[in-house]
Amino acid sequence: xxxxILNEVRELVKPHSPQYCYQCAKCTSACTATKVIPEYKPHLxxxxxxxxxVKGLMESGIIWACTECWKCSEYCPQDVAPVExxxxxxxxxxxxxxxPPEDLKVMAKNVVELGYVSPPIEVLSKEFEMYGREALSLPxxxxxxxxxxxxxxxxxxxxxxxx
Amino acid sequence: MSxxxxxLGCTIPTxxxxxxxxxxxxxxxxxxxxxxFPESGCCGFPLKxxxxxxxxxxxARLLSxxxxxxxxxxxxxxxxxxxxxxxxxxxxxxxxxxEEMAKLLSNEGVKLDINAKVYHTLEVLHDFVGVExxxxxxxxxxxxxxxxxxxxxxxxxxxxxxxxxxxxxxxxYDSVIKALGAEVGYYxxxxxxxxxxxxxxxxxxxxxxxxSKLKTIKEYGFSAxxxxxxxxxxxxDAKQDAARSEVGDEDISIPVFYLTQLVGIAMxxxxxxxxxxxxxxxxxxxxxxxxxxxxx
Ligand code: SF4
Ligand code: SF4
Numbered sequence: 001x002x003x004x005i006l007n008e009v010r011e012l013v014k015p016h017s018p019q020y021c022y023q024c025a026k027c028t029s030a031c032t033a034t035k036v037i038p039e040y041k042p043h044l045x046x047x048x049x050x051x052x053x054v055k056g057l058m059e060s061g062i063i064w065a066c067t068e069c070w071k072c073s074e075y076c077p078q079d080v081a082p083v084e085x086x087x088x089x090x091x092x093x094x095x096x097x098x099x100p101p102e103d104l105k106v107m108a109k110n111v112v113e114l115g116y117v118s119p120p121i122e123v124l125s126k127e128f129e130m131y132g133r134e135a136l137s138l139p140x141x142x143x144x145x146x147x148x149x150x151x152x153x154x155x156x157x158x159x160x161x162x163x
Numbered sequence: 164m165s166x167x168x169x170x171l172g173c174t175i176p177t178x179x180x181x182x183x184x185x186x187x188x189x190x191x192x193x194x195x196x197x198x199x200f201p202e203s204g205c206c207g208f209p210l211k212x213x214x215x216x217x218x219x220x221x222x223a224r225l226l227s228x229x230x231x232x233x234x235x236x237x238x239x240x241x242x243x244x245x246x247x248x249x250x251x252x253x254x255x256x257x258x259x260x261x262e263e264m265a266k267l268l269s270n271e272g273v274k275l276d277i278n279a280k281v282y283h284t285l286e287v288l289h290d291f292v293g294v295e296x297x298x299x300x301x302x303x304x305x306x307x308x309x310x311x312x313x314x315x316x317x318x319x320x321x322x323x324x325x326x327x328x329x330x331x332x333x334x335x336y337d338s339v340i341k342a343l344g345a346e347v348g349y350y351x352x353x354x355x356x357x358x359x360x361x362x363x364x365x366x367x368x369x370x371x372x373x374x375s376k377l378k379t380i381k382e383y384g385f386s387a388x389x390x391x392x393x394x395x396x397x398x399x400d401a402k403q404d405a406a407r408s409e410v411g412d413e414d415i416s417i418p419v420f421y422l423t424q425l426v427g428i429a430m431x432x433x434x435x436x437x438x439x440x441x442x443x444x445x446x447x448x449x450x451x452x453x454x455x456x457x458x459x
Contacts (some may be wrong), residue, residue, distance in 0.1 A: 012215055015256070032356040035375075036368040064212070064364040067372075069356035070320035074330070081321075090212040100213060103363035107209050111221075115204035117173040123180065125440045126447075126457060136180055136438070138187075144204030149271025150224065157217040157267075158210070 005052040005092065012088035016073075016081035021046045027072035027082045033065045040065045042072045042082035049085055058093040064101050094161055109162040112151050115144040165291045167237035167282065168200040168229055170247075172393075173209070175239055179393035181438025182239060185423040186284065188436045193292045193300070193426075197237070202228050207250075208242040216263075222250035223264040223275060230276035237282055241317035241392035244283040248324045251277045283318065283327035284391050284423065289335040294342045302431035304344025308449055310425070311350055311385040312336040313376075313399065315392040319354045330354070339422065340389065343429040350383040352376075357398040367409060373398050374406040377415050387449050388419045396421065401443040418446040433459055 009018060027042040028034050034041060040062055048054055057063050063086050072082040094100060107117040120141050122130040133141060145151060175182050190197060207221025226247055229236050238244040254261050254277050265275040282290075288297065314333050322330035329335070333354060337347040358372030377399060380388055390396050400419035407415040419442065420428075427437040428450070434457050439446055447457055 032358065032372065033361065033368075036358075036361075036371045037365070061364070065361060065368070067316075067356050067358055067360040067369075068211075069316040069360075071316075071356070073321055087211055087215060091215055094213055101363035104209075104213060107363075108213055111173075111205045111207075111210060116177050117205060117209055118177050120177040123178065123441055126442075127440060131180065131441065133176070133180065136184060138176075138180060138183060139199065139201075141176055142201050144202045145271075146202060146228070146273065147271045153220060153267050153270055154217060157214050157220060159214070161213050 003052055005054055006050060008092055009049055009085055009088040012091060013081060013084040016079055016084050018046055018049060018080050018085050020078040021050065021080045022078060023047060024077065026075045026077065027080070030071040030075040032067045032069045032071060037065050042066075042086065045089070046080060046082050046085055049089065054089060054092075057089060058096065058098045061098070061101070063089050063093065094159075100161065105162045108158055112154050112158065112162065116141075165194070165287070166196040166198060166234055167287065168203070168232060168234045169197045170200055170203040170225075170229075170236045170238045170243055172203065172238070172240040172243040173205045174393040174397065179396055181424065181441040182393055182396065182421050184436070184438035185421055185427050186239060188432060189423045189427040189430065190287065192430065193288075193296065195287060195292065198232075198234060200229065200232070200236075206243040206246040208246040218246065219250050219253065219260065220264060220267055222246045223254060223277065224268055224271070224273055226251055226279050227268060227273050227276045229279035231274075235280040235282055237284065237287055239284050240394070241283070241315045242394060244281060244327060245317040245321070247281045249321065251281070252324045285318065285335055285339070286327045288339050288422065288426065294338050297339065297426065298342040301343055301429045303429055303453060303455070305425065305429055305453065306344050307452065308387055309346040309348060309385045310340050311380045311383070311388045312340060312347065312353070313388050313390040313395055314354060315390055315395040316354070316356045318392065336389075336391070336422070340425065343425055345425070348383065348385065350380055350385070352379070357395040359394040359398050369398070370402060370406045370409040373402050374410045374412065374415055377403065377406065377417055378412065381414060381417055385417070388417055389422050389425055390419065391422045403444055416445060418442070418449045419444045420446065428453065428455065
Protein backbone atom coordinates (compact mmCIF):
# COMPACT_ATOMS: atom_id res chain seq x y z
CA UNK A 1 0.00 0.00 0.00
CA UNK A 2 1.34 3.39 -0.97
CA UNK A 3 -0.35 6.12 1.10
CA UNK A 4 1.68 8.82 -0.63
CA ILE A 5 -0.37 8.31 -3.80
CA LEU A 6 -3.64 8.76 -1.96
CA ASN A 7 -2.34 11.89 -0.24
CA GLU A 8 -1.17 13.42 -3.49
CA VAL A 9 -4.47 12.61 -5.20
CA ARG A 10 -6.39 14.14 -2.28
CA GLU A 11 -4.38 17.30 -2.62
CA LEU A 12 -5.08 17.51 -6.37
CA VAL A 13 -8.82 16.78 -6.21
CA LYS A 14 -9.68 19.27 -3.47
CA PRO A 15 -12.48 20.02 -2.50
CA HIS A 16 -13.65 16.52 -3.53
CA SER A 17 -12.98 13.49 -1.38
CA PRO A 18 -12.04 10.01 -2.71
CA GLN A 19 -11.98 8.58 0.80
CA TYR A 20 -15.80 8.62 0.95
CA CYS A 21 -16.30 6.27 -2.02
CA TYR A 22 -18.49 3.30 -1.04
CA GLN A 23 -18.12 1.45 -4.35
CA CYS A 24 -21.71 1.79 -5.56
CA ALA A 25 -20.40 1.95 -9.17
CA LYS A 26 -22.93 4.60 -10.20
CA CYS A 27 -19.99 6.41 -11.83
CA THR A 28 -19.21 3.40 -14.00
CA SER A 29 -22.83 2.95 -15.06
CA ALA A 30 -22.87 6.56 -16.30
CA CYS A 31 -19.37 6.53 -17.79
CA THR A 32 -18.88 7.47 -21.46
CA ALA A 33 -15.56 5.64 -21.75
CA THR A 34 -16.89 2.41 -20.19
CA LYS A 35 -19.49 2.17 -22.95
CA VAL A 36 -16.81 1.78 -25.63
CA ILE A 37 -13.89 0.46 -23.54
CA PRO A 38 -15.48 -1.91 -20.98
CA GLU A 39 -12.23 -2.55 -19.10
CA TYR A 40 -12.16 1.15 -18.13
CA LYS A 41 -14.13 1.43 -14.88
CA PRO A 42 -14.01 4.63 -12.80
CA HIS A 43 -15.22 2.95 -9.57
CA LEU A 44 -12.31 0.49 -9.80
CA UNK A 45 -9.90 3.33 -10.50
CA UNK A 46 -11.09 5.07 -7.32
CA UNK A 47 -10.76 1.81 -5.33
CA UNK A 48 -7.22 1.16 -6.60
CA UNK A 49 -6.26 4.76 -5.87
CA UNK A 50 -7.43 4.40 -2.28
CA UNK A 51 -5.27 1.31 -1.98
CA UNK A 52 -2.35 3.19 -3.52
CA UNK A 53 -2.15 0.46 -6.12
CA VAL A 54 -2.04 2.56 -9.27
CA LYS A 55 1.05 1.26 -11.08
CA GLY A 56 -1.00 -0.88 -13.47
CA LEU A 57 -3.31 2.02 -14.34
CA MET A 58 -0.31 4.17 -15.17
CA GLU A 59 1.68 1.52 -17.03
CA SER A 60 -1.22 0.46 -19.24
CA GLY A 61 -2.17 4.08 -19.91
CA ILE A 62 -5.88 3.22 -19.50
CA ILE A 63 -6.44 6.41 -17.48
CA TRP A 64 -6.09 8.33 -20.78
CA ALA A 65 -9.34 6.70 -21.99
CA CYS A 66 -11.37 9.09 -19.81
CA THR A 67 -13.22 11.58 -22.03
CA GLU A 68 -13.46 14.08 -19.16
CA CYS A 69 -17.24 14.27 -19.67
CA TRP A 70 -17.84 14.78 -15.92
CA LYS A 71 -20.81 12.39 -15.86
CA CYS A 72 -19.33 10.24 -13.08
CA SER A 73 -19.06 13.31 -10.94
CA GLU A 74 -22.75 14.18 -11.45
CA TYR A 75 -23.92 10.69 -10.56
CA CYS A 76 -21.66 10.09 -7.56
CA PRO A 77 -23.66 10.29 -4.30
CA GLN A 78 -20.48 10.83 -2.26
CA ASP A 79 -18.94 13.86 -4.01
CA VAL A 80 -15.92 11.80 -5.01
CA ALA A 81 -15.64 13.29 -8.53
CA PRO A 82 -13.92 10.25 -10.09
CA VAL A 83 -13.00 12.40 -13.11
CA GLU A 84 -10.86 14.58 -10.84
CA UNK A 85 -9.22 11.45 -9.42
CA UNK A 86 -8.41 10.34 -12.97
CA UNK A 87 -7.00 13.77 -13.86
CA UNK A 88 -4.86 13.61 -10.70
CA UNK A 89 -3.60 10.15 -11.70
CA UNK A 90 -2.75 11.42 -15.18
CA UNK A 91 -0.74 14.26 -13.60
CA UNK A 92 1.02 11.90 -11.16
CA UNK A 93 1.82 9.38 -13.89
CA UNK A 94 3.61 12.10 -15.83
CA UNK A 95 5.45 13.29 -12.75
CA UNK A 96 6.56 9.66 -12.29
CA UNK A 97 7.92 9.49 -15.84
CA UNK A 98 5.12 7.65 -17.70
CA UNK A 99 4.35 8.99 -21.17
CA PRO A 100 1.04 10.63 -22.19
CA PRO A 101 -0.51 9.92 -25.63
CA GLU A 102 1.67 11.37 -28.39
CA ASP A 103 -0.98 13.83 -29.68
CA LEU A 104 -1.26 15.44 -26.26
CA LYS A 105 2.47 16.10 -26.26
CA VAL A 106 2.16 17.83 -29.62
CA MET A 107 -0.74 19.93 -28.32
CA ALA A 108 1.25 20.99 -25.26
CA LYS A 109 4.25 21.92 -27.40
CA ASN A 110 2.02 24.04 -29.64
CA VAL A 111 0.46 25.81 -26.67
CA VAL A 112 3.89 26.71 -25.30
CA GLU A 113 5.24 27.87 -28.67
CA LEU A 114 2.16 29.34 -30.35
CA GLY A 115 -0.44 29.87 -27.64
CA TYR A 116 -2.87 27.53 -29.45
CA VAL A 117 -3.17 23.73 -29.54
CA SER A 118 -2.37 23.79 -33.24
CA PRO A 119 -1.16 26.30 -35.81
CA PRO A 120 -3.98 27.75 -37.99
CA ILE A 121 -4.67 25.24 -40.76
CA GLU A 122 -6.26 25.49 -44.22
CA VAL A 123 -9.58 23.70 -44.52
CA LEU A 124 -11.27 22.18 -47.56
CA SER A 125 -14.57 23.77 -48.58
CA LYS A 126 -17.54 22.16 -50.30
CA GLU A 127 -16.28 23.73 -53.58
CA PHE A 128 -12.99 21.83 -53.05
CA GLU A 129 -11.03 24.99 -52.35
CA MET A 130 -8.60 25.41 -49.49
CA TYR A 131 -9.39 28.26 -47.11
CA GLY A 132 -7.26 29.80 -44.38
CA ARG A 133 -8.06 32.81 -42.21
CA GLU A 134 -6.90 35.35 -44.76
CA ALA A 135 -8.96 33.94 -47.64
CA LEU A 136 -11.98 33.98 -45.29
CA SER A 137 -11.32 37.65 -44.41
CA LEU A 138 -10.79 36.77 -40.74
CA PRO A 139 -8.34 38.93 -38.77
CA UNK A 140 -4.76 37.69 -38.66
CA UNK A 141 -4.02 35.47 -35.70
CA UNK A 142 -1.42 36.90 -33.34
CA UNK A 143 0.52 35.17 -30.59
CA UNK A 144 -1.80 35.57 -27.60
CA UNK A 145 0.98 36.03 -25.02
CA UNK A 146 1.58 39.46 -23.50
CA UNK A 147 5.23 38.72 -22.69
CA UNK A 148 7.83 35.97 -22.78
CA UNK A 149 6.90 35.37 -19.14
CA UNK A 150 3.93 33.26 -20.26
CA UNK A 151 5.78 30.50 -22.16
CA UNK A 152 8.48 30.53 -19.44
CA UNK A 153 5.88 29.95 -16.72
CA UNK A 154 4.13 27.31 -18.78
CA UNK A 155 7.36 25.42 -19.52
CA UNK A 156 8.15 25.38 -15.81
CA UNK A 157 4.71 23.97 -14.96
CA UNK A 158 4.68 21.36 -17.71
CA UNK A 159 8.26 20.23 -17.10
CA UNK A 160 9.71 18.33 -20.02
CA UNK A 161 6.44 16.55 -20.84
CA UNK A 162 6.32 17.55 -24.51
CA UNK A 163 9.99 16.90 -25.38
CA MET B 164 -26.53 47.09 -26.72
CA SER B 165 -24.56 44.44 -24.87
CA UNK B 166 -20.82 44.40 -25.34
CA UNK B 167 -18.54 41.36 -24.95
CA UNK B 168 -14.91 40.34 -25.37
CA UNK B 169 -14.82 37.78 -28.18
CA UNK B 170 -13.00 34.85 -26.57
CA LEU B 171 -12.01 32.50 -29.41
CA GLY B 172 -9.83 29.92 -27.63
CA CYS B 173 -7.81 27.38 -29.65
CA THR B 174 -9.95 25.33 -31.99
CA ILE B 175 -12.15 28.04 -33.43
CA PRO B 176 -9.48 30.45 -34.75
CA THR B 177 -7.19 27.67 -36.03
CA UNK B 178 -9.67 25.26 -37.57
CA UNK B 179 -13.39 25.73 -36.90
CA UNK B 180 -13.65 28.93 -38.92
CA UNK B 181 -17.36 28.65 -39.66
CA UNK B 182 -18.16 29.23 -35.97
CA UNK B 183 -16.11 32.44 -35.90
CA UNK B 184 -17.54 33.66 -39.23
CA UNK B 185 -21.14 33.04 -38.19
CA UNK B 186 -20.64 34.65 -34.76
CA UNK B 187 -19.00 37.73 -36.28
CA UNK B 188 -21.80 38.14 -38.83
CA UNK B 189 -24.85 37.16 -36.81
CA UNK B 190 -24.39 38.57 -33.29
CA UNK B 191 -23.89 42.25 -34.27
CA UNK B 192 -27.17 42.04 -36.22
CA UNK B 193 -28.83 41.04 -32.95
CA UNK B 194 -27.47 44.08 -31.15
CA UNK B 195 -24.44 42.38 -29.61
CA UNK B 196 -21.19 44.32 -29.88
CA UNK B 197 -18.09 42.15 -30.14
CA UNK B 198 -14.71 43.46 -29.05
CA UNK B 199 -11.70 41.51 -30.34
CA PHE B 200 -9.62 39.91 -27.59
CA PRO B 201 -6.42 38.77 -29.34
CA GLU B 202 -4.93 37.46 -26.06
CA SER B 203 -7.65 34.80 -25.88
CA GLY B 204 -5.64 31.77 -27.00
CA CYS B 205 -5.58 28.45 -25.22
CA CYS B 206 -7.56 28.47 -21.94
CA GLY B 207 -5.50 25.54 -20.65
CA PHE B 208 -8.37 23.00 -20.69
CA PRO B 209 -6.51 20.53 -22.96
CA LEU B 210 -3.52 20.64 -20.58
CA LYS B 211 -5.30 19.53 -17.38
CA UNK B 212 -4.33 15.86 -17.78
CA UNK B 213 -0.68 16.80 -18.20
CA UNK B 214 -0.59 19.28 -15.34
CA UNK B 215 -3.59 20.69 -13.51
CA UNK B 216 -1.64 23.77 -12.39
CA UNK B 217 -0.86 24.59 -16.03
CA UNK B 218 -4.60 24.56 -16.72
CA UNK B 219 -5.35 26.75 -13.70
CA UNK B 220 -2.58 29.16 -14.66
CA UNK B 221 -3.74 29.57 -18.27
CA UNK B 222 -7.32 30.34 -17.27
CA ALA B 223 -6.26 32.56 -14.37
CA ARG B 224 -4.20 34.71 -16.71
CA LEU B 225 -7.01 35.03 -19.26
CA LEU B 226 -9.53 35.95 -16.55
CA SER B 227 -7.05 38.58 -15.32
CA UNK B 228 -6.46 40.05 -18.78
CA UNK B 229 -10.20 40.19 -19.40
CA UNK B 230 -10.92 41.77 -16.01
CA UNK B 231 -8.46 44.52 -16.86
CA UNK B 232 -10.46 45.34 -19.98
CA UNK B 233 -13.57 45.68 -17.85
CA UNK B 234 -15.87 43.77 -20.20
CA UNK B 235 -17.65 40.41 -19.84
CA UNK B 236 -16.23 37.44 -21.76
CA UNK B 237 -18.18 35.74 -24.52
CA UNK B 238 -16.74 32.21 -24.62
CA UNK B 239 -17.72 30.44 -27.84
CA UNK B 240 -16.28 27.06 -26.86
CA UNK B 241 -17.77 24.78 -24.18
CA UNK B 242 -14.25 23.95 -23.01
CA UNK B 243 -13.26 27.61 -22.57
CA UNK B 244 -16.54 28.40 -20.85
CA UNK B 245 -16.09 25.55 -18.36
CA UNK B 246 -12.44 26.27 -17.83
CA UNK B 247 -12.87 29.95 -17.04
CA UNK B 248 -15.81 29.36 -14.69
CA UNK B 249 -14.23 26.38 -12.94
CA UNK B 250 -10.89 28.12 -12.36
CA UNK B 251 -12.66 31.25 -11.17
CA UNK B 252 -14.50 29.09 -8.64
CA UNK B 253 -11.38 27.22 -7.53
CA UNK B 254 -9.46 30.46 -7.03
CA UNK B 255 -12.32 32.12 -5.23
CA UNK B 256 -12.24 29.40 -2.56
CA UNK B 257 -8.50 28.76 -2.24
CA UNK B 258 -6.25 31.49 -0.90
CA UNK B 259 -3.01 29.50 -1.31
CA UNK B 260 -3.81 28.84 -4.94
CA UNK B 261 -4.56 32.53 -5.46
CA GLU B 262 -1.18 33.44 -4.03
CA GLU B 263 0.60 30.86 -6.17
CA MET B 264 -1.08 32.12 -9.34
CA ALA B 265 -0.55 35.78 -8.47
CA LYS B 266 3.16 35.05 -8.16
CA LEU B 267 3.37 33.27 -11.50
CA LEU B 268 1.40 36.04 -13.20
CA SER B 269 3.67 38.72 -11.79
CA ASN B 270 6.49 37.15 -13.87
CA GLU B 271 4.67 38.38 -16.95
CA GLY B 272 3.49 41.67 -15.54
CA VAL B 273 -0.13 40.62 -15.01
CA LYS B 274 -2.11 41.26 -11.83
CA LEU B 275 -4.40 38.41 -10.74
CA ASP B 276 -8.03 39.49 -11.08
CA ILE B 277 -10.81 36.94 -11.45
CA ASN B 278 -13.75 39.31 -11.56
CA ALA B 279 -14.49 39.11 -15.29
CA LYS B 280 -17.95 37.67 -15.98
CA VAL B 281 -18.14 34.68 -18.32
CA TYR B 282 -20.97 33.94 -20.78
CA HIS B 283 -21.41 31.30 -23.47
CA THR B 284 -22.87 31.90 -26.96
CA LEU B 285 -26.12 30.20 -25.94
CA GLU B 286 -26.57 32.56 -22.99
CA VAL B 287 -25.93 35.60 -25.14
CA LEU B 288 -28.56 34.41 -27.62
CA HIS B 289 -31.11 33.24 -25.08
CA ASP B 290 -30.61 35.52 -22.07
CA PHE B 291 -29.27 38.76 -23.58
CA VAL B 292 -30.82 38.92 -27.06
CA GLY B 293 -33.86 36.88 -26.06
CA VAL B 294 -36.11 34.44 -27.86
CA GLU B 295 -38.76 37.06 -28.73
CA UNK B 296 -36.22 39.35 -30.38
CA UNK B 297 -34.78 36.45 -32.38
CA UNK B 298 -38.29 35.42 -33.43
CA UNK B 299 -39.05 38.94 -34.64
CA UNK B 300 -35.99 38.90 -36.91
CA UNK B 301 -36.74 35.61 -38.65
CA UNK B 302 -37.20 36.10 -42.39
CA UNK B 303 -36.79 32.51 -43.49
CA UNK B 304 -38.44 30.19 -40.94
CA UNK B 305 -36.82 26.75 -40.70
CA UNK B 306 -40.17 25.08 -41.38
CA UNK B 307 -40.34 21.31 -41.46
CA UNK B 308 -36.80 20.83 -40.17
CA UNK B 309 -36.52 18.79 -36.98
CA UNK B 310 -33.31 19.76 -35.22
CA UNK B 311 -31.63 17.73 -32.47
CA UNK B 312 -29.87 20.09 -30.08
CA UNK B 313 -26.49 18.76 -28.99
CA UNK B 314 -25.37 20.89 -26.04
CA UNK B 315 -22.19 18.88 -25.35
CA UNK B 316 -20.76 17.85 -21.96
CA UNK B 317 -19.22 21.08 -20.88
CA UNK B 318 -22.27 23.22 -21.42
CA UNK B 319 -23.89 21.18 -18.64
CA UNK B 320 -21.15 19.66 -16.50
CA UNK B 321 -19.65 20.01 -13.96
CA UNK B 322 -22.85 21.38 -12.45
CA UNK B 323 -21.34 22.65 -9.17
CA UNK B 324 -20.44 25.89 -10.98
CA UNK B 325 -22.86 28.20 -12.85
CA UNK B 326 -23.71 26.73 -16.27
CA UNK B 327 -25.10 28.27 -19.48
CA UNK B 328 -27.89 25.65 -19.60
CA UNK B 329 -29.88 23.87 -16.90
CA UNK B 330 -27.70 20.76 -16.34
CA UNK B 331 -30.65 18.54 -15.49
CA UNK B 332 -33.30 19.82 -17.85
CA UNK B 333 -31.65 21.75 -20.68
CA UNK B 334 -34.27 23.96 -22.36
CA UNK B 335 -32.63 27.14 -23.61
CA TYR B 336 -31.05 25.52 -26.66
CA ASP B 337 -34.35 24.11 -27.88
CA SER B 338 -36.22 27.35 -27.28
CA VAL B 339 -33.79 29.23 -29.52
CA ILE B 340 -34.22 26.57 -32.24
CA LYS B 341 -38.00 26.78 -31.87
CA ALA B 342 -37.86 30.56 -32.25
CA LEU B 343 -36.36 29.96 -35.72
CA GLY B 344 -39.44 27.99 -36.78
CA ALA B 345 -37.81 24.55 -36.59
CA GLU B 346 -39.06 21.56 -34.63
CA VAL B 347 -37.24 20.16 -31.61
CA GLY B 348 -37.54 16.92 -29.68
CA TYR B 349 -36.23 14.37 -27.24
CA TYR B 350 -33.58 11.75 -27.83
CA UNK B 351 -31.78 9.59 -25.27
CA UNK B 352 -28.61 10.96 -23.67
CA UNK B 353 -29.09 14.44 -25.08
CA UNK B 354 -26.42 15.77 -22.73
CA UNK B 355 -24.01 13.05 -23.83
CA UNK B 356 -20.38 13.23 -24.80
CA UNK B 357 -18.89 13.54 -28.33
CA UNK B 358 -15.74 11.63 -27.38
CA UNK B 359 -13.26 14.31 -28.51
CA UNK B 360 -10.98 13.89 -25.49
CA UNK B 361 -10.68 10.18 -26.22
CA UNK B 362 -9.08 10.87 -29.64
CA UNK B 363 -5.42 11.01 -28.54
CA UNK B 364 -5.79 7.69 -26.67
CA UNK B 365 -7.91 5.81 -29.20
CA UNK B 366 -9.39 7.36 -32.34
CA UNK B 367 -11.23 4.12 -33.04
CA UNK B 368 -13.19 4.23 -29.78
CA UNK B 369 -13.86 7.96 -30.13
CA UNK B 370 -15.45 7.21 -33.52
CA UNK B 371 -17.64 4.52 -31.97
CA UNK B 372 -19.08 7.21 -29.69
CA UNK B 373 -19.78 9.50 -32.67
CA UNK B 374 -21.42 6.67 -34.60
CA SER B 375 -23.71 5.67 -31.76
CA LYS B 376 -24.78 9.28 -31.03
CA LEU B 377 -25.63 10.03 -34.66
CA LYS B 378 -27.44 6.74 -35.09
CA THR B 379 -29.69 7.45 -32.10
CA ILE B 380 -30.43 10.96 -33.38
CA LYS B 381 -31.45 9.57 -36.79
CA GLU B 382 -33.58 6.86 -35.21
CA TYR B 383 -35.52 9.56 -33.36
CA GLY B 384 -36.47 11.16 -36.69
CA PHE B 385 -34.32 14.29 -36.69
CA SER B 386 -33.28 15.86 -39.99
CA ALA B 387 -30.41 17.91 -38.58
CA UNK B 388 -28.21 18.38 -35.51
CA UNK B 389 -27.00 21.60 -33.90
CA UNK B 390 -24.13 22.22 -31.55
CA UNK B 391 -22.42 25.25 -30.08
CA UNK B 392 -19.09 23.66 -29.25
CA UNK B 393 -16.16 23.45 -31.69
CA UNK B 394 -14.99 20.12 -30.26
CA UNK B 395 -18.42 18.54 -30.71
CA UNK B 396 -18.56 19.99 -34.23
CA UNK B 397 -15.14 18.56 -35.04
CA UNK B 398 -16.45 15.13 -34.01
CA UNK B 399 -20.08 14.97 -35.17
CA ASP B 400 -19.73 17.09 -38.33
CA ALA B 401 -16.24 16.40 -39.64
CA LYS B 402 -15.89 12.77 -38.61
CA GLN B 403 -19.07 11.28 -40.03
CA ASP B 404 -17.20 9.58 -42.90
CA ALA B 405 -14.69 8.06 -40.54
CA ALA B 406 -17.41 6.97 -38.09
CA ARG B 407 -19.40 5.44 -40.95
CA SER B 408 -16.47 3.32 -42.11
CA GLU B 409 -15.51 2.38 -38.55
CA VAL B 410 -18.88 0.73 -37.91
CA GLY B 411 -19.78 -0.04 -41.55
CA ASP B 412 -23.17 1.67 -41.33
CA GLU B 413 -24.16 3.73 -44.37
CA ASP B 414 -26.98 5.35 -42.44
CA ILE B 415 -24.62 7.52 -40.38
CA SER B 416 -25.05 10.76 -42.29
CA ILE B 417 -26.88 13.87 -41.08
CA PRO B 418 -26.38 17.62 -41.52
CA VAL B 419 -24.81 19.42 -38.55
CA PHE B 420 -25.00 23.19 -37.96
CA TYR B 421 -23.64 25.60 -35.41
CA LEU B 422 -26.50 27.31 -33.57
CA THR B 423 -25.28 30.68 -34.88
CA GLN B 424 -25.44 29.27 -38.44
CA LEU B 425 -29.08 28.25 -37.95
CA VAL B 426 -29.93 31.67 -36.54
CA GLY B 427 -28.19 33.28 -39.53
CA ILE B 428 -30.00 31.12 -42.10
CA ALA B 429 -33.32 32.01 -40.50
CA MET B 430 -32.40 35.70 -40.50
CA UNK B 431 -31.78 35.51 -44.23
CA UNK B 432 -27.99 35.75 -44.28
CA UNK B 433 -26.10 34.24 -47.20
CA UNK B 434 -24.55 30.78 -46.65
CA UNK B 435 -21.03 32.14 -47.17
CA UNK B 436 -21.61 34.78 -44.47
CA UNK B 437 -22.16 31.82 -42.15
CA UNK B 438 -19.26 29.70 -43.37
CA UNK B 439 -21.71 26.96 -44.41
CA UNK B 440 -19.42 25.95 -47.28
CA UNK B 441 -16.97 24.78 -44.60
CA UNK B 442 -19.32 22.35 -42.85
CA UNK B 443 -18.27 18.82 -43.75
CA UNK B 444 -21.60 17.06 -43.17
CA UNK B 445 -24.30 17.13 -45.91
CA UNK B 446 -25.92 20.49 -45.07
CA UNK B 447 -27.05 21.03 -48.69
CA UNK B 448 -30.23 18.96 -48.23
CA UNK B 449 -31.60 21.18 -45.48
CA UNK B 450 -30.61 24.34 -47.38
CA UNK B 451 -32.39 23.03 -50.52
CA UNK B 452 -35.58 22.46 -48.56
CA UNK B 453 -35.43 26.08 -47.44
CA UNK B 454 -34.81 27.24 -51.00
CA UNK B 455 -31.26 28.39 -50.24
CA UNK B 456 -28.32 27.65 -52.54
CA UNK B 457 -25.01 27.05 -50.84
CA UNK B 458 -23.30 29.02 -53.59
CA UNK B 459 -25.53 32.11 -53.72
S1 SF4 C 1 -20.27 6.79 -7.79
FE1 SF4 C 1 -18.92 7.71 -6.23
S2 SF4 C 1 -19.24 6.46 -4.39
FE2 SF4 C 1 -20.09 5.30 -6.12
S3 SF4 C 1 -18.36 4.00 -6.78
FE3 SF4 C 1 -18.27 5.84 -8.03
S4 SF4 C 1 -16.88 7.15 -6.93
FE4 SF4 C 1 -17.50 5.59 -5.48
S1 SF4 D 1 -15.31 11.84 -16.91
FE1 SF4 D 1 -14.15 10.00 -17.47
S2 SF4 D 1 -14.53 8.57 -15.82
FE2 SF4 D 1 -16.06 10.18 -15.64
S3 SF4 D 1 -17.83 9.41 -16.75
FE3 SF4 D 1 -16.67 10.63 -18.19
S4 SF4 D 1 -15.30 9.18 -19.23
FE4 SF4 D 1 -16.07 8.15 -17.37
